[in-house]
Amino acid sequence: MSRHRIISVFIAVFALFVGTAQAKELMVLSEDEMIIRGLFYEEIGAFEQSRAIYGKLFDTTGDEVYLFKEVASSLLGKTNIPQSITRLKSWDKKHPETLEVKRLLIPLYLVNNNIKEAKKEAEYLLERSDTPIDMELASNPFLYTGEFKRALEILSKVYEKTANEEILLRMSVIMDEYTNEQKKAIQLLEMHRRMHHDSSNEVYLHLLSLYVKQNDIDGILETYKALYAKDPKKEFLAKIIDAYAYKKDIDGAIEFLEANNEGKDILYVLYKEKKEFKKAITLADQFYENEKDARWLAEKGILLFEEAKDKNNKEMIQEVISCLEKAIAMGVDDSVYLNYYGYTLIDKEIDIKKGIKIIEDALVQQPNNPYYLDSLAWGYYKTHQCKKAYEMMKKVVEQEGLEEPEIAEHWEKIQKCK
Numbered sequence: 001m002s003r004h005r006i007i008s009v010f011i012a013v014f015a016l017f018v019g020t021a022q023a024k025e026l027m028v029l030s031e032d033e034m035i036i037r038g039l040f041y042e043e044i045g046a047f048e049q050s051r052a053i054y055g056k057l058f059d060t061t062g063d064e065v066y067l068f069k070e071v072a073s074s075l076l077g078k079t080n081i082p083q084s085i086t087r088l089k090s091w092d093k094k095h096p097e098t099l100e101v102k103r104l105l106i107p108l109y110l111v112n113n114n115i116k117e118a119k120k121e122a123e124y125l126l127e128r129s130d131t132p133i134d135m136e137l138a139s140n141p142f143l144y145t146g147e148f149k150r151a152l153e154i155l156s157k158v159y160e161k162t163a164n165e166e167i168l169l170r171m172s173v174i175m176d177e178y179t180n181e182q183k184k185a186i187q188l189l190e191m192h193r194r195m196h197h198d199s200s201n202e203v204y205l206h207l208l209s210l211y212v213k214q215n216d217i218d219g220i221l222e223t224y225k226a227l228y229a230k231d232p233k234k235e236f237l238a239k240i241i242d243a244y245a246y247k248k249d250i251d252g253a254i255e256f257l258e259a260n261n262e263g264k265d266i267l268y269v270l271y272k273e274k275k276e277f278k279k280a281i282t283l284a285d286q287f288y289e290n291e292k293d294a295r296w297l298a299e300k301g302i303l304l305f306e307e308a309k310d311k312n313n314k315e316m317i318q319e320v321i322s323c324l325e326k327a328i329a330m331g332v333d334d335s336v337y338l339n340y341y342g343y344t345l346i347d348k349e350i351d352i353k354k355g356i357k358i359i360e361d362a363l364v365q366q367p368n369n370p371y372y373l374d375s376l377a378w379g380y381y382k383t384h385q386c387k388k389a390y391e392m393m394k395k396v397v398e399q400e401g402l403e404e405p406e407i408a409e410h411w412e413k414i415q416k417c418k
Contacts, residue, residue, distance in 0.1 A: 047077025277307030
């Protein structure tokens with residue numbers, strides 16, 4: 001009975017099976033009813049039952065398709081393996097040129113730990129078939145025995161014919177873990193991902209694992225960039241920025257983010273790091289427009305001052321103060337902004353007493369922050385409270401030293417204060 005008939009009968013007679021009395025013995029069932037039962041048992045994973053039915057069908061009809069399905073059920077259920085080998089070999093003696101028998105004997109022998117026999121059947125299959133599926137099957141005994149070079153030789157031929165991604169990944173794992181050919185594995189994976197733009201993320205991720213082992217930061221970066229181009233997830237973007245940070249390549253990170261019009265929050269930080277204040281101000285304006293978060297007004301005030309060439313420009317200072325005052329009035333109370341606002345009022349002698357009060361508010365949040373203490377000491381100096389200025393500035397110098405020019409300048413002047 002042909003495979004076509006099995007499928008046809010299953011479609012046509014399945015409804016009949018549902019209504020058939022379950023108590024019928026196999027001996028009194030028709031061939032068609034037994035086929036339906038076998039297929040049904042396969043469907044629900046009852047392979048011991050399907051094996052028994054197909055075995056009975058083969059014994060009754062002698063049709064090879066039932067024997068092959070019996071053995072397939074035996075493999076799937078990992079049951080009656082020695083019996084299946086015996087029955088298959090018996091049939092093989094009468095039909096020695098049937099490759100289907102070899103295809104079934106290889107996994108049967110492996111499951112039964114008959115490795116030598118499995119390799120023998122694999123070699124036989126390789127001599128007579130160059131189809132990818134047969135070659136892949138024949139590679140298994142060599143993988144099982146640790147003959148990885150031989151297995152790779154076979155799998156390479158399969159990949160050359162199919163460009164199958166799963167085969168490639170299997171090869172790359174073997175090269176990585178067993179044959180110490182990481183660089184060759186990288187070359188194969190790189191070639192595959194460049195030629196096949198629909199490659200799965202698994203190809204990229206395995207490539208990344210190899211680059212990590214090689215400590216190849218450029219390879220990691222370029223792979224994440226390629227992965228992000230096909231699958232723009234935030235986690236991949238974060239990895240790209242991490243790679244640029246590891247390389248200390250802020251310009252590269254900025255160029256990437258600008259080109260992809262992504263990660264504007266990261267871009268903002270990088271602009272500040274590179275002192276590209278005009279670009280940072282543009283982003284701060286965009287953020288405020290979109291979010292209505294007053295924090296961006298405070299950020300803009302700081303950026304305006306940092307960007308100005310003339311730090312004493314009255315119009316600029318007034319704009320800075322306006323931004324900070326508006327932000328604080330809208331509820332911004334972060335000590336960073338309070339300190340910046342208060343110090344500006346003090347240093348530019350706009351309203352020193354108010355500046356001191358604002359710095360004191362900042363110190364409530366961070367009582368030991370040396371930069372806030374420096375600001376307050378400077379306020380005391382400006383109001384001629386020399387003793388208080390000296391005592392506070394002494395603490396700052398003890399904590400921070402005199403490396404920062406502004407601290408050194410303040411300390412020098414406060415020491416001379418009378």
